[in-house]
Amino acid sequence: MGGAPTGLGVTGSLALLRPVRSGNAFEETVERLLQAIKLGVVPYGGKLPPERELAAQLGISRVTLREAIRALQDAGYLDVRRGRYGGAFVVYRPPHPRMGDLRRAVNEMGQSDLEDALTFRMAVECGAAQVLAGARLTDAQRETLTATLDGVNEAAPDDYRRKDIAFHLAIAELSGSPLLAAACADARLRVTGLLNAIPVLRPNIEHAAAQHAAIAAAILAGDPEAARRAVAEHLEGTAALLRGFLA
Amino acid sequence: MGGAPTGLGVTGSLALLRPVRSGNAFEETVERLLQAIKLGVVPYGGKLPPERELAAQLGISRVTLREAIRALQDAGYLDVRRGRYGGAFVVYRPPHPRMGDLRRAVNEMGQSDLEDALTFRMAVECGAAQVLAGARLTDAQRETLTATLDGVNEAAPDDYRRKDIAFHLAIAELSGSPLLAAACADARLRVTGLLNAIPVLRPNIEHAAAQHAAIAAAILAGDPEAARRAVAEHLEGTAALLRGFLA
DNA sequence: GTCCAAAAGTCTGGAACCAGACCAATGAGG
DNA sequence: CCTCATTGGTCTGGTTCCAGACTTTTGGAC
Numbered sequence: 260m261g262g263a264p265t266g267l268g269v270t271g272s273l274a275l276l277r278p279v280r281s282g283n284a285f286e287e288t289v290e291r292l293l294q295a296i297k298l299g300v301v302p303y304g305g306k307l308p309p310e311r312e313l314a315a316q317l318g319i320s321r322v323t324l325r326e327a328i329r330a331l332q333d334a335g336y337l338d339v340r341r342g343r344y345g346g347a348f349v350v351y352r353p354p355h356p357r358m359g360d361l362r363r364a365v366n367e368m369g370q371s372d373l374e375d376a377l378t379f380r381m382a383v384e385c386g387a388a389q390v391l392a393g394a395r396l397t398d399a400q401r402e403t404l405t406a407t408l409d410g411v412n413e414a415a416p417d418d419y420r421r422k423d424i425a426f427h428l429a430i431a432e433l434s435g436s437p438l439l440a441a442a443c444a445d446a447r448l449r450v451t452g453l454l455n456a457i458p459v460l461r462p463n464i465e466h467a468a469a470q471h472a473a474i475a476a477a478i479l480a481g482d483p484e485a486a487r488r489a490v491a492e493h494l495e496g497t498a499a500l501l502r503g504f505l506a
Numbered sequence: 507m508g509g510a511p512t513g514l515g516v517t518g519s520l521a522l523l524r525p526v527r528s529g530n531a532f533e534e535t536v537e538r539l540l541q542a543i544k545l546g547v548v549p550y551g552g553k554l555p556p557e558r559e560l561a562a563q564l565g566i567s568r569v570t571l572r573e574a575i576r577a578l579q580d581a582g583y584l585d586v587r588r589g590r591y592g593g594a595f596v597v598y599r600p601p602h603p604r605m606g607d608l609r610r611a612v613n614e615m616g617q618s619d620l621e622d623a624l625t626f627r628m629a630v631e632c633g634a635a636q637v638l639a640g641a642r643l644t645d646a647q648r649e650t651l652t653a654t655l656d657g658v659n660e661a662a663p664d665d666y667r668r669k670d671i672a673f674h675l676a677i678a679e680l681s682g683s684p685l686l687a688a689a690c691a692d693a694r695l696r697v698t699g700l701l702n703a704i705p706v707l708r709p710n711i712e713h714a715a716a717q718h719a720a721i722a723a724a725i726l727a728g729d730p731e732a733a734r735r736a737v738a739e740h741l742e743g744t745a746a747l748l749r750g751f752l753a
Numbered sequence: 754g755t756c757c758a759a760a761a762g763t764c765t766g767g768a769a770c771c772a773g774a775c776c777a778a779t780g781a782g783g
Numbered sequence: 784c785c786t787c788a789t790t791g792g793t794c795t796g797g798t799t800c801c802a803g804a805c806t807t808t809t810g811g812a813c
Binding site for chain 2: 275276277278279280281282284287288291294295298300308313316317318319374375376378379381382383385386387389390434435436437438439442444446448449487
């Protein structure tokens, strides 16, 4: 095997020579909007930004955006009204989750993709918590953290997921690294569909609440190691649950 | 402003409604290939994969890939030869670094960008090492790790950076999470320009070698905590050096 | 010297996507 | 009731990008 020098070999080339484009602009857009709806970024009854504005934000043409909106309209997620004060309104309530949905959702995703997403999330969220705990926090930062923590604890069941997301993302954003925050958001997105299929039960909430409190406490106490461990423990729980549903 | 309900507010919508396409396929491809060359994924004298294969990996058409290759050829990075045993060969050597270059490079980058990149790198590389140390390693994985470690230690000065990158990326890729590997590669890319501007001196190499050895040992011993700490210590060194050059 | 496989180079038709101009509907406010 | 700003709906021409078939060059193997 003379051949050309292979450099780092497979190592590195896998990461660097990965696909440049995620794929089809239309499908990608549908997926994004669907995530925004299911995550509650745009709540029930809420309105998407005007087409021209949204198209600019997403970096696509209005035509492509409209196709995506049309698809979601046909699928019953959106109600589009024209005229002033019109727009694309969210007409979708997340169904109350059942364990059967979860099993289906987990198996829809490939096993390797699930493992990838869980590993990635574990790494970046632990990293964010550790960084944040190691930083000198301002009063405003401390307040934001406790406020979002309170938000989860006081959330109505229908709002629980949204508040939970807000707490996790707050840690990421407070870390002060936009790159790290984006990575955490991305990681969360990849498991959102699955987490949404987990019923929100009182014991789970209480369990999670204790872990959330531990995370916040460790961060506020400035103990990076404890913060990292607390996040790891928290995420390990849901990760194990999801893994358990693999065929 | 009555308006529509805003959901998670800025949090989340920033991440969700970000651009779907990174931009122009051609430019994106040029950038990628350039990174691969500068990172040493394809070393001096080495050959890029055949066009058809590479196009498939990058998820673009051969036409677009060829345009990118042509641009790099014109810019003097590649030498393209046809016929069997032909291909696109790397004709580029990173210039020998001087401290003046480093100062300039650091200040070219914004302070916040530098801080962001360093934080991000710290988080994801620590995460990767921790994950890898916590996994049950196959013999092949162990061998890959020790082989890349030996690679750094035996590297000629001109080749040191490449081998160093190979070692760091090997840890990321062995973690088994493509997402995490991509994040580590991305993080490394953001500081490559700076690291390349640091002269490779014997004391630095010996210091780094000891830290590399500690990292590998912790991973092979299956001690996630030690692995994480070893990586943190290793990265903290260069991070402090770079921070010292801020205006 | 001839053959052949592997690689770059070329061409074509079509699909996806875009930018921008223009049309149509809607409902609050005068 | 009328006006008008705002929003979705439509159309047109052009650019980018793609999939695949085909051609040419090259150098090792026989």
